[in-house]
Amino acid sequence: MKKILITGVAGFVGSNLCRKLLSGGYRVTGLDNLSQGSLRNIEPFKGNPAFEFMEGDVRDEALVTRLVEQVDVVAHLAAFKIPRYGNAMDTLKINTGGTRNIFNAGSRFRRKIVFTSTSDVYGKNPDLPFSEESDLLLGETSIKRWSYAVSKLYDEHLAYAHMEERQTPIAIIRYFGGYGPNQNLTWWGGPQSVFIEKAIKNEPLTIHGDGLQRRSFTYVDDMVNGTFLVIDKDDSAGEIWNIGNDREITIKALGKMIWNLVRPDTEPKMELISYKSFSGHYEDVMRRIPDLTKSKERLGFNPAVPLEQGLPITIQWQKQFYPDANL
Numbered sequence: 001m002k003k004i005l006i007t008g009v010a011g012f013v014g015s016n017l018c019r020k021l022l023s024g025g026y027r028v029t030g031l032d033n034l035s036q037g038s039l040r041n042i043e044p045f046k047g048n049p050a051f052e053f054m055e056g057d058v059r060d061e062a063l064v065t066r067l068v069e070q071v072d073v074v075a076h077l078a079a080f081k082i083p084r085y086g087n088a089m090d091t092l093k094i095n096t097g098g099t100r101n102i103f104n105a106g107s108r109f110r111r112k113i114v115f116t117s118t119s120d121v122y123g124k125n126p127d128l129p130f131s132e133e134s135d136l137l138l139g140e141t142s143i144k145r146w147s148y149a150v151s152k153l154y155d156e157h158l159a160y161a162h163m164e165e166r167q168t169p170i171a172i173i174r175y176f177g178g179y180g181p182n183q184n185l186t187w188w189g190g191p192q193s194v195f196i197e198k199a200i201k202n203e204p205l206t207i208h209g210d211g212l213q214r215r216s217f218t219y220v221d222d223m224v225n226g227t228f229l230v231i232d233k234d235d236s237a238g239e240i241w242n243i244g245n246d247r248e249i250t251i252k253a254l255g256k257m258i259w260n261l262v263r264p265d266t267e268p269k270m271e272l273i274s275y276k277s278f279s280g281h282y283e284d285v286m287r288r289i290p291d292l293t294k295s296k297e298r299l300g301f302n303p304a305v306p307l308e309q310g311l312p313i314t315i316q317w318q319k320q321f322y323p324d325a326n327l
Helices: 012-023 039-045 061-069 088-109 146-166 191-200 220-232 251-262 293-299 307-321
Strands: 003-007 027-032 051-055 073-076 112-118 170-175 205-208 214-216 240-243 248-250 270-273
Touching (some): 088 146, 112 220, 146 170, 191 205, 191 251, 220 240, 240 293, 251 307
Parallel strands (some): 073 112, 170 240
Antiparallel strands (some): 214 248
């Protein structure tokens, strides 16, 4: 029976991945400092003898070293996301310092590491869809929204350095737009989290810019299945893998879809607002869509859940947090 360490286990993808691995016979050690994750997400695993939770920080080198030594595989999901309203320092320090500890320990004990990066590293590249070999084009340094992409890109280069110089088996996943149960309820969770809340409360959906930005959204079960394939495939290390859904939709259309699911037969309320509401003059990306050819052909990955199926499940889950809403 394989034993795996999941960092960020109380977060969105981490908790859902934990559920799948436990059901598949894995023993799971979960690490989370609960800065963004929630004990609620891992409550179903309490009492499971195959699950152990450690509250701690990936920047704690001694703790990380001890935990990595005890497992066969590491799924490193712990991260700080795009700083919309500040926290660029936290984004850079957590995403680089924690990953450095994971990679050093993995190299020392020869453990396979599955590192989760982000599609944000593709930046403003106009050549779509993005394959794993696509160029990465980021904005100017003074725009701090790019600190997240830069931190993850640094981690990717660090992974390749470990693979080349220490022969550490590391696989890199670039996620595209996840959503589903256990998602963060703020902008950390993505626009759908905030849109669902606003629709439930019968408040206007706030959309930054003109709403014509196009994104692909991946239901969490598809994200988890793709992650499991990378974990389970012996020769996935040494590679980058796009895990996402290649169907795209505008942010405005997403908002309308969510509103109509929450409040059918009513006119969607929407408000377009300036990016100036964010700190540090924000810069958005107009389109982001993955090329999944490699993941489909070599992993057997195929996203199976469309928005029409995944959003109702997500909305039903999120309703529990607004018991006083008039629906």
